[in-house]
Amino acid sequence: MRRIRPRNALTGPGSLPGLLRLLLAAAVLALGLAAPVRAEPVAPAAVPVLTLDFERLFDDTLWGKAIAAEMTRESTALAAENTRIADDLIAEEKSLTERRAKLTPAVFRAEADAFDERATGIRAAQKAKAQALTQSFEAARQAFFVASGPLIDEILTRRGAVMVLDRRAIIRGLEAADITEDLARLMDARLGAGPAAAPGQPGPGTGGGE
Numbered sequence: 001m002r003r004i005r006p007r008n009a010l011t012g013p014g015s016l017p018g019l020l021r022l023l024l025a026a027a028v029l030a031l032g033l034a035a036p037v038r039a040e041p042v043a044p045a046a047v048p049v050l051t052l053d054f055e056r057l058f059d060d061t062l063w064g065k066a067i068a069a070e071m072t073r074e075s076t077a078l079a080a081e082n083t084r085i086a087d088d089l090i091a092e093e094k095s096l097t098e099r100r101a102k103l104t105p106a107v108f109r110a111e112a113d114a115f116d117e118r119a120t121g122i123r124a125a126q127k128a129k130a131q132a133l134t135q136s137f138e139a140a141r142q143a144f145f146v147a148s149g150p151l152i153d154e155i156l157t158r159r160g161a162v163m164v165l166d167r168r169a170i171i172r173g174l175e176a177a178d179i180t181e182d183l184a185r186l187m188d189a190r191l192g193a194g195p196a197a198a199p200g201q202p203g204p205g206t207g208g209g210e
Helices: 016-039 054-060 062-102 105-159 180-191
Strands: 049-052 163-166
Touching: 049 105, 049 180, 054 062, 054 105, 054 180, 062 105, 062 180, 105 163, 105 180
Parallel strands: 049 163
Antiparallel strands: none
């Protein structure tokens, strides 16, 4: 008859050491499965970036057009004034040359020196006018771009974006990212032709929303 050997309570599959080995194996397996999940990098959130063509914005808005028109008007007037002054000086110089034979050398020299001094002063004055006109134009452009700031912020908030870049510095980009037309419409509605709006042109605050 086959002799049945008694089961050892300390070494059988149901013994305490056996259970410990099973628990340890399960724990190791769980750690192995969980490790890749914890090590997986988190993808960065998308950063919406918009673009803006400042020169086109200036050219396409009522305010920008008003500034450009005023600059053209004043530049044309100054150019006409310079031409008239130049013609007068040429005529005066010609007259002095024609009268030279009738004048003593001392008198001619005195009149010639006076003419040169007056001509130099006139040229300096006209140059100062041109510089002042340029500075006025640049100041008007700066005021235009400063006024656009709050409206740019409004579009940023509405679109959930975080920044606006100069479109001229972008190599490639989606057309949907460009806000030039959107901002131009908003500026026309809110600011019109600017602080010094011409008669019949809407000024700041007279327009509606978008």
